[in-house]
Amino acid sequence: MKFEKLYINGEYVDSTSGEFIEVENPATNEIIGRVPRGNAEDVEKAALAAKEAFKTFSLTSLDERIEIMKKFAAYLKENLDEMAELITKELGSPIEFSKETHVQSQINRVEKYINIVKDYEFSRRDGGALIVKEPAGVVGCLTPWNYPLGQIIQKIVFAILAGNTIVLKPSQQTPLVAYYVVDGLEKAGLPKGVLNLVTGVGGEVGNAIATSKHIDVISFTGSTKGGSEVSKLAQETVKRTTLELGGKSPAIFLDKENIELGVKQLLAIVIENTGQTCSAWSRAIVLESVREEFEAEIKKQFPNFKVGDPNDLNSIAGPLASKKQYDKVTDYIKKGKEIADVLIEANYDFPEKGYYVNPIVFNDVKNDAVIARDEIFGPVLCVIYVKDKEEAIEVANDTDYGLSGAVFGKQEEALEVAKLIRTGTITVNDGPGETGTPFGGYKMSGYGREGGIEGLEEYLETKTINVRA
Structure with a gap:
């Protein structure tokens, strides 16, 4: 070439x-x-x-x-x-x-x-x-x-x-x-x-x-x-x-229905491509009633998403794409640790060279926190707890962005909620999607x-x- x-x-x-x-x-x-x-x-x-x-x-x-x-x-x-x-x-x-x-x-x-x-x-x-x-x-x-x-x-x-x-x-x-x-x-x-x-x-x-x-x-x-x-x-x-x-897309968890499936999809889209995906569901909005089950499922599945050498077939994600991106993401992680709890953080043994960063899940994040407002573009998940479905919808829409999202719960109720989220694409439970369908955003x-x-x-x-x- x-x-x-x-x-x-x-x-x-x-x-x-x-x-x-x-x-x-x-x-x-x-x-x-x-x-x-x-x-x-x-x-x-x-x-x-x-x-x-x-x-x-x-x-x-x-x-x-x-x-x-x-x-x-x-x-x-x-x-x-x-x-x-x-x-x-x-x-x-x-x-x-x-x-x-x-x-x-x-x-x-x-x-x-x-x-x-x-x-x-x-x-x-x-x-x-x-x-x-x-x-x-x-x-x-x-x-x-x-x-x-x-x-x-x-x-x-x-x-x-x-x-x-x-x-x-x-x-x-x-x-x-x-x-x-x-x-x-x-x-x-x-x-x-x-x-x-x-x-x-x-x-x-x-x-x-x-x-x-x-x-x-x-x-x-x-x-x-x-x-x-x-x-x-x-x-x-x-x-x-x-x-x-850009995006700061929500994944809403309404109840225990499909929670295992939802967490698997959530961690995949947040960690794969090292979080460098505009449509990543980087805000998990979880009803307090399923907090215990959600946290347990995150801890259970988190180790399955290994970050490491991109030529290692066991690696789900590799390094960030540049020094600039590494500096940006690590700065947000530092800020996050000052204002929120850490539910779980990886601790991989990375190669000496390369812009590697450990995935992290912040817990009990407020929706007005900088890590919940800004597009970080790295393997960083913010978990926000809400009291009911109505608050979940309000928090999901309280963002400058509207690119993607997901709703997990009983199928009929999840679909009703999905229709109320101001976003260009949204997944309901195990909705498979289709290659080549319209993709784009609302708002910014x-x-x-x-x-x-x-x-x-x-x-x-x-x-x-x-x-x-």
């Missing part, structure tokens, strides 16, 4: 800056590669290439675009192990988690999106008018470091299937796997200029994408602070913007959706043509 090049208009080219960003393995602190530090001039070249390519690519048939995506899915399957190993190196996630969640589930997503567009109605009659859905234009895709392949797939697959062209900026922390996406789509026959890759720093490349007059749509996933800044910049040129931002967790018909429509414009049938 040509990691030291940008990919613009179908060619691997040098950045005009001549500078590079090193990529670190967070488990070993070794430098595993470097990518160009792109700049506004590089973004302008990429945006112009995408704008030119849109003239012809937007006119291709849906069947042509589907065929490209089928070949791309086949490429991902062929290179699954290699990509998983790279993600483990640049992110620090355990190798099996990298294979199953970071790669295989994204192959499933590509296939699901293909099926969605096959069934989508791109035109319909409404009396004397024809309503048509058209490609939106050039899409600027800004993706985060925590799911380096998945977040790219979330954006570019629907964008391309809809007939758009793209300028992609992956996170500077985990940019390497993006080159497999470029390679795979090039080999699948994607025309030059349709996908352009500009690596670099968010405040430079990301801001240039947000303000470029040649880019029509912005799709951003990242922190609420970063998304707010991108949104402000994008509005200067009145771009359509989709933001998938963002706006717009990724996945599902709603996600496809983020990349489409609506035109009304007044014409006789």
Whole structure:
């Protein structure tokens, strides 16, 4: 892979800056590669290439675009192990988690999106008018470091299937796997200029994408602070913007029903990927009536979620992704110990190098505490006790965020409560979910959706043509 090049208009080219960003393995602190530090001039070249390519690519048939995506899915399957190993190196996630969640589930997503567009109605009659859905234009895709392949797939697959062209900026922390996406789509026959890759720093490349007059749509996933800044910049040129931002999601435990299942799912989503998941249920809201059973179940299951060397098959989670993230998470843990009780904390024997942190469960946390308000993005769980169902709903909704959540209890009652939580996605007991369904947030967790018909429509414009049938 040509990691030291940008990919613009179908060619691997040098950045005009001549500078590079090193990529670190967070488990070993070794430098595993470097990518160009792109700049506004590089973004302008990429945006112009995408704008030119849109003239012809937007006119291709849906069947042509589907065929490209089928070949791309086949490429991902062929290179699954290699990509998983790279993600483990640049992110620090355990190798099996990298294979199953970071790669295989994204192959499933590509296939699901293909099926969605096959069934989508791109035109319909409404009396004397024809309503048509058209490609939106050039899409600027800004993706985060925590799911380096998945977040790219979330954006570019629907964008391309809809007939758009793209300028992609992956996170500077985990940019390497993006080159497999470029390679795979090039080999699948994607025309030059349709996908352009500009690596670099968010405040430079990301801001240039947000303000470029040649880019029509912005799709951003990242922190609420970063998304707010991108949104402000994008509005200067009145771009359509989709933001998938942070979360502080609740898991409500109403009674003893499904408590074993609920705790297992809770600890998994809090500890897997080392807690670096925007939709993690980082607040457990538990009725006092089941406090004893809940605490016992946490203590029983907690040792099953081992943190350690990502190449150890017994590791459920690896290190945090960077020194910056390590400093942030350990600072919150220190603050938490000053203001709350510790129900349980791991004490693993970590390797000498790497940004490892022990998972921790804080108990009897007040919902106005900083550890219950802020998105920590680490293996940190806050347990909040409430007197009844009504207070549980009130506390769950008393947050700036609204991205995810869960309710555990008797099925009918749990579903009633789930409907009252202001959040974009919520799980009831053992609800399995479905790959490729709409995902996004309420409040400061963002706006717009990724996945599902709603996600496809983020990349489409609506035109009304007044014409006789």
